[in-house]
Every structure is written in structure tokens, then in C-alpha cells.
Amino acid sequence: MIDDEYLLAALRIASGHDPIPAHVSATARDLYSLRLAHAVTAAPVQCAATRGVRGAEGPRVVRFATDDLLFDLEVTIGDGLIDLTGRVSPYPGQDSTVDIRTPHLTVTRIPAPGGQFAATGLPPGWFSVVCHRPGHRPVATRWVRIRP
Template sequence: MINDEYFLAALRLASGNDPIPGHVSAAARDAFGLRVPRAVTAVPAEWAATRGVRGAEGPHMVRFVAAGLTFDLEVTVGDGLIDVAGQVCPAPAEGSHVDVRTPHLTLTRHLAHSGQFAATGLPPGWLSVVCHRPGQAPVQTRWVRIRP
């Protein structure tokens, strides 16, 4: 059953008599600005990782997969900040790099020959990693929310 107040608000919005609040429009523009054109999105994958698994207080392990790449991320929260240690497999070609992103901060890291990278001191909240490879479309992880 549709709530009458919700229905009337939807009608006002559709008729143009109830403008979209400025903060909603600003949030939509900010979210649109976070997109990576032509990027392939890596999705979370099941990971039966027994190595490096820690207790509830330790790092959180997460894996993303797309376009022949696997992102393994170890996320640690300490002192209210986030540290990310990651590896892209197989290791991309020379000249590849990753952007470790939050909505308000991007840290660019060159990949080691093994595909490893690290970023420290990130604010808690939403996080995504984008791998840039010469001559190929970028591959980005889905946004994940990391809470302290």
C-alpha cells in the first residue's frame, strides 16, 4: 500500500512544484564526479583465504575480480584512520598504477613488480581502488564502506 503523503510528495515533485533541495543536487553531482569513464567494475568475490586471516580485531580481507584482474585488499583500521595493503594479480605491465580513492581524497600508487601497493592514513568511510594500465580500460573496485 502506498503512503498518501509519499504519493502526494511524488506528484508535487513530478509536477515541478516541489524543487529538488540544493544539498540533494550537490550530492548527486559529487557522486557523478566519482565515476571513472570507460572503467570496468570489479565485483566482490568469495575468498577462502586462510593465509593472513586475522581475528575480528585485525585486518579485513576483501577480493574483487573483473577483466582478468584480481584485487586482494587487506584493510586495517587504527587510530580512526584506514590503511590499505593490496595486490593486483596478475601484476600489470610496467607503467601501471592504482588510485586508492575516498570521496574526498585520491592517493596514486605505482605498483611494485609483484603488483603490490599500500596507502595509509585514509579517512574512514567509502573506499575504491582503480587500476590504470597502459593501453587498456581502467578497472575499478566497487565502493566499499569501511567503518572504524
């Protein structure tokens, strides 16, 4: 049987006398710093042209889209690291940049006139690609987890 004193003690513990572990707070701050204010999110879409083209051992193709930009990303895993090649279409413009982001690293590339870009030797795990165009809001893919 639960008495009043036991109930009051339980309520005191639940009301904040049990602090949040430091690693939980640190992880929350790290994740919050990865957000891009005012960015447009490119959602994953089916890519019928590449479905079934690659074997399980070969590169993986992922496509993301918004109303005005398309990201085609090809991920290759080798020696425990990730190589990412991609294309933004239509071509985002001469002064545009593409960021390939992981939780701990951002690699910035200037897309070629056809919209192509690449980064090699990325750590496995979570990544997102962001296109920055002058005069437009950034466009970011959703975070995707790639494991070897």
C-alpha cells in the same frame, strides 16, 4: 472529501513548484563526478584462503576480480584512520598506476613488481581501488564502506 480545487493544487505542487533542496543536488553532482567512464568493474569474490584467518580485531581481507585482474586488499583500522595494502595480479606492468579513491581524496601509487601497493591514513567511509594499465580500460573495484 477531496474536491477538484484541492486536487489541482496538489498536482501543481507535485509538478515542480516544490524545488529540490540544494544539498540533494550537490550530493548528486559529487557522486556523478566519481564515475569512471568505460571502466571495467571488479566484483567482490570469496577468498577461502583468508576466511577465518584473521580475528575480529585484526585486518580485514577483501578480494575483487575480473576475467583478467585480481585485487587482494587488506584493510587495517587504527586511531580512526584506515591503512590499505593491496596486490594486483597478475602484475599490471611497469607503466601502470593504482588509485585508492575516497569520495574526497585520491591517492595514486605505482605498484611494485609483485603488484603490491599501500596507502595509510585514509578517512573511514567509502573507497574504491582503480588499476590503470596502458592500452587497457581502467579496472575499478566496487565501492566498499569501511567503518572503525
